[in-house]
Amino acid sequence: MSIKNIFSKTKPNKVKKAQVQHDIKAGVMHQCSECKHVMVTKELQKNLYVCPKCNYHNKINSQQRMNLVIDEGTFQSIDDNLKTTNPLGFPGYVEKVQVDQAKTGLNEAVLTGIGQIDGQTIVLAVMDSFFRMGSMGSVVGEKITRAIEKATELKVPFIIFTASGGARMQEGALSLMQMAKTSVALEKHSREGQLYVSVMTHPTTGGVSASFASVGDINLAEPQALIGFAGRRVIEQTVREKLPDDFQTAEFLLKHGQLDKIVPRHEMKDTLSTIVRLHTKGDN
């Protein structure tokens, strides 16, 4: 360090820091929540919301996710008209759903539709963790079930990106039963010889992990995604032992034989495209 810098060290840094904080707040800059690297937000967007320094995969919404894997202009959403009710009469439940509808532009915590990957038609479902943490109530279960049925009807693969805290508590046992409802639809789709690919993204836990997310013909995950049945804190309280740092990450699951492959976001479309192509029958 040169002599002249000694005297002016603190002030410019402070100014710079304040400016950066301001830019982060304004959304011009982005600070990685993992490695604290600061980058221009545009740079992060161009990198598919993956930190260029530490490879942290930021959460993205269902629309962004769909755009990353589906050929431009080919996606047609379905069942946007389904509306959540309040079967248990939980105070404020419908209002909370409405707030997230306005926030996300979705009718519920999953986007479903028909689209193409490199010209190959598939039915896609993308859960959205920005909508009630991606939790599954009746509408989410119904939309996913209808999407699976649509894939069965069209004799095309079904691909889902999961992101969910699990069954939605405010709909009680009705939420729980969506696990069974989606499963009977998946069984039929499978019986007809159709391909099902599940891509688990951060976070995929509880009832979603313990139903459709885990039973793809091929199970993929994004790097570092949290995937598990029970919550980490619940387990720590139950077993009273320290859990490893990588517990319930995609890498942990891969190591324990629960995943076929971890696929970075940049390679997702190509990987899915290849998988679909390898399952296409000769007459297509």
Added chain:
Amino acid sequence: MEQTLPFEKPLIELQAKISELKSVTESADIDFTEEIKHLETKFETLQKEIYSNLEPWDRVQIARHTMRPTSLDYIHAIFDDFIELHGDRNYGDDEALIGGIASIDGQAVTVIGHQRGKATKENIRRNFGMPHPEGYRKALRLMKQAEKFNRPIICFVDTKGAYPGKAAEERGQSEAIARNLVEMAGLTVPVLSVVIGEGGSGGALGISVANRIYMLENSTFSVISPEGAASILWKDASLAKDAAEAMRITAPNLKEMAVIDEIIPEVLGGAHKNPEEQAEFVAASIRQGLQDFKDFSKEQLVNQRYDKFRVIGSFEQ
């Protein structure tokens, strides 16, 4: 001593008074026969009143009663020739989820059930009825075996939930339950599930994708325990009583929402008051269920199950 439940307190007190009067009548010169008769009538009326007006939280306590009959109690009482079959052929044998072959009225069946213990030692061995993945995989093995030999499957549901532990996660608790849901959907034999105690979340559902789901009158079936719901909703697990009501986890609530198909009545005060008589009620329902699905073709069984689960949910369009 028998475990008594808080809402039974007035009955216990009245019973004590009757006993006291009886002993006085026997040992002293004063005759309380009339009073005793009066109190006994009062007792019966009170008993009926209390047991026919159970709050959801009262039912939760009955469902958790330590002496409540377990899967093995029902299996031994209802079926003949029971042979327990062990292990998932992959990792181990889970004593929290048991199964085997048996017969009823000469017909071979496969029976499966969550199994908790009644005393501490057995409870530890059976992990308090909370299965690991190998339990679900054993259940699936036995179900596929039943399908091969064309025998109906009867499942008894009685668990707080699948075990939330490190080893369970490592061995794929999620996958084990998820696999069962899908495989059960496709079974070509009749499947009857009977919720006999607590039906805790995915761990209960893992053996509940049946053609018909029965619930004992005082059993529960829920996405989360009342304590868990209370701590999430109101950050206070002690409000479990309110959560039990809000979450609608009782048999009458769930029948109304079409989550379950039939309620099996319980003996007055709960199944533990008279396990033999209770087993007869359960047996009658199982016999009826087997009769109702007897003539279904394989395809009809799968379709009936599909249609049944397909319509569950509440939404507008």
